[in-house]
Amino acid sequence: MTCLLCHTKFHIHYRFSDLLLLKTPEQFICPDCQQAFIKIPAEHCPRCYKSGNSQICKDCLEWESKGILINHQAIFQYNNAMHDYFSRYKFLGDYQLHKIFSSFFKKFDKNFTVVPIPISPERYQKRGFNQVSAFLKEPSFTELLVKSDTLAQSSLNRKSRLNSKNTFSIIENAILPKKVLLVDDIYTTGATLQHAAHLLKDSGVREIKTFSLCR
Ligand SMILES: [Zn+2]
Ligand SMILES: [Zn+2]
Incomplete structure (x- = not known):
């Protein structure tokens, strides 16, 4: 390989057990690259998985003071290796790199409808794919949201991100499920996921959990 x-x-x-079960896990990166990605340790914030x-x-x-209880899970720390990975995957638009982590987007609670965080049409045009939907594989997810802004979150500083206004809307004529698992790639302040969650809650979704690959 x-x-x-x-x-x-x-x-x-x-x-040997993998061969017996005809279960041969796919691997896309070498052991050296693999060990640069660090999983979130057992010591983490119980609500958002901050290490x-x-x-x-x-x-x-801070979210709690605004009346919001975070119910988030993540797997990896957002370290330098992850930063480099996402620059290549998202900003250089190297689509095939989704393969490296897509196996981490499978073991979700079946009672929840998996909904990816959308990217703006401008972003989509530039990148050619939504990096979150690429990790998930259809038909295991449902697109419910659209994003309308042109101002990229990464160009805002931390404070304005926490205060930035909602830029999501619900897809026209969408039938909303009762339980939603919102999925994003990276959790920084939680603002993106909470904006989306707020909108879905206001529209009648009863229970919302969130997930990201990195925290
Ligand atoms: Zn390598
Ligand atoms: Zn937390």
């Missing part, structure tokens, strides 16, 4: 990230050749060592402390973090307390 050739590593999708560093392009070196590597071998996959299958475990390092088992207490409720500042961000979550």
